[in-house]
Amino acid sequence: MTGFQRIAVLGSTGSVGESTLDVIARYPEQLRVYALSAYSRMDKLALQAAATGAEVVVVPDAAAAQRFRRAWAGTGPMPQLRVGAQALADTAADPGCTTVMAAIVGAAGLPAALAAAQAGKRVLLANKEALVAAGSLFMAAVRQSGAELLPIDSEHNAIFQCLPQGGHAGAPQRPAEGVRKLILTASGGPFRRMDLEDLHQVTPAQACAHPNWSMGRKISVDSATMVNKGLEVIEAHWLFAMPADRIEVVIHPQSVVHSMVEYEDGSVLAQLGQPDMRTPIAYGLGFPQRLRSGVSPLDFARLGRLDFEAPDLKRFPCLALSYAALRAGQAACITLNAANEVAVAAFLEGRLPYTWIARVIEAALEWQAGRPSVTLDSLGDVLSLDGQVRVFAGNLGLA
Numbered sequence: 149m150t151g152f153q154r155i156a157v158l159g160s161t162g163s164v165g166e167s168t169l170d171v172i173a174r175y176p177e178q179l180r181v182y183a184l185s186a187y188s189r190m191d192k193l194a195l196q197a198a199a200t201g202a203e204v205v206v207v208p209d210a211a212a213a214q215r216f217r218r219a220w221a222g223t224g225p226m227p228q229l230r231v232g233a234q235a236l237a238d239t240a241a242d243p244g245c246t247t248v249m250a251a252i253v254g255a256a257g258l259p260a261a262l263a264a265a266q267a268g269k270r271v272l273l274a275n276k277e278a279l280v281a282a283g284s285l286f287m288a289a290v291r292q293s294g295a296e297l298l299p300i301d302s303e304h305n306a307i308f309q310c311l312p313q314g315g316h317a318g319a320p321q322r323p324a325e326g327v328r329k330l331i332l333t334a335s336g337g338p339f340r341r342m343d344l345e346d347l348h349q350v351t352p353a354q355a356c357a358h359p360n361w362s363m364g365r366k367i368s369v370d371s372a373t374m375v376n377k378g379l380e381v382i383e384a385h386w387l388f389a390m391p392a393d394r395i396e397v398v399i400h401p402q403s404v405v406h407s408m409v410e411y412e413d414g415s416v417l418a419q420l421g422q423p424d425m426r427t428p429i430a431y432g433l434g435f436p437q438r439l440r441s442g443v444s445p446l447d448f449a450r451l452g453r454l455d456f457e458a459p460d461l462k463r464f465p466c467l468a469l470s471y472a473a474l475r476a477g478q479a480a481c482i483t484l485n486a487a488n489e490v491a492v493a494a495f496l497e498g499r500l501p502y503t504w505i506a507r508v509i510e511a512a513l514e515w516q517a518g519r520p521s522v523t524l525d526s527l528g529d530v531l532s533l534d535g536q537v538r539v540f541a542g543n544l545g546l547a
């Protein structure tokens with residue numbers, strides 16, 4: 149491991165955040181929590197802060213700060229309490245931390261993830277929406293600051309591990325030598341076999357019941373529609389400087405092969421393991437060393453078989469929309485992501501049928517394609533377009 153690390157876990161109360169704290173706790177001599185952040189669930193945040201001895205906690209607003217103080221009462225000296233989105237970005241760039249786990253969900257995590265990259269931290273990137281919305285800015289920041297970028301999304305972590313020399317923890321300018329294509333695996337989610345006519349009726353609870361992974365609600369719905377895989381294609385494009393036509397998606401229902409790299413000589417390297425985020429998280433924390441993660445080994449005899457099939461684009465229109473957005477450019481990617489976030493939130497609140505998620509994305513992409521082109525050279529430009537898409541999608545009767 150690269151010496152002693154002081155870690156800011158952004159989104160610590162979430163699924164990836166909790167798994168991160170689990171791995172950190174296994175190495176008390178080398179890994180320390182410097183800061184924690186959460187948007188809600190202040191009780192849980194207070195428990196985490198007490199258990200880890202975090203020096204800093206970041207919460208979204210004064211009301212949350214009040215709830216945190218109440219939850220903390222009587223626990224001892226309180227960590228430094230910072231409030232608001234700017235404080236979150238400042239904490240990610242704070243000289244007090246060496247390493248930032250970007251595990252906030254959605255484009256809301258972009259400013260802090262970008263701040264960590266600009267400050268030259270070791271950035272463990274789970275927050276894929278940050279790259280989808282601002283891939284070029286983010287990778288330029290990594291290049292300029294010399295930040296160490298380690299992909300945590302399991303597919304990208306797998307690819308990173310299968311690239312020559314175990315991948316280079318920076319921002320490549322071109323595809324790795326000798327690589328023909330990247331193959332992302334996808335479970336196909338809970339609706340892989342459901343009759344297409346029945347999809348209209350599915351509930352948030354059904355969509356969130358992922359067959360293999362236990363995750364936050366937004367990414368669970370994204371996995372059901374497979375927009376998650378689409379976002380991951382865009383993420384892979386930026387992380388590995390790979391053009392869209394050299395990134396393939398294959399359905400693999402067991403989620404044991406986490407992704408693959410195909411080389412010019414016909415070799416295909418794959419990374420396998422249990423579907424448990426502690427493996428990629430431990431890889432990112434320990435790189436270039438291997439840490440214990442608490443994940444149980446694979447039992448191949450029990451697995452028996454591994455299956456693969458091509459994704460059905462009629463069932464998963466969001467996958468085709470994602471490829472189209474990547475080919476169309478950054479404004480389309482921002483649009484795809486923001487429209488999806490609005491649509492998924494509406495679906496989770498029971499205001500939008502499942503099958504309309506793809507329709508909202510498609511309508512937003514058409515709207516964006518018909519507008520004059522915009523410059524996207526700064527975080528402000530990106531957030532401005534993101535906000536306009538949210539207004540557009542909200543005006544479809546979703547807000």
Ligand code: NAD
Nearest residue numbers: 159161162163164186187188252253256274275276363364
């Ligand atoms: P989650 O919903 O379980 O947790 C999200 C965290 O972000 C929480 O701590 C929440 O308080 C915080 N948060 C939410 N909105 C916020 C806002 N507006 N401002 C600041 N903080 C906010 O999500 P998750 O499943 O842990 O996913 C986190 C990210 O990691 C997502 O981008 C997801 O796509 C990615 N990811 C998750 C998994 C997984 O297994 N869960 C796997 C791969 C990638």
Ligand code: MG
Nearest residue numbers: 301302303380
């Ligand atoms: Mg993934």
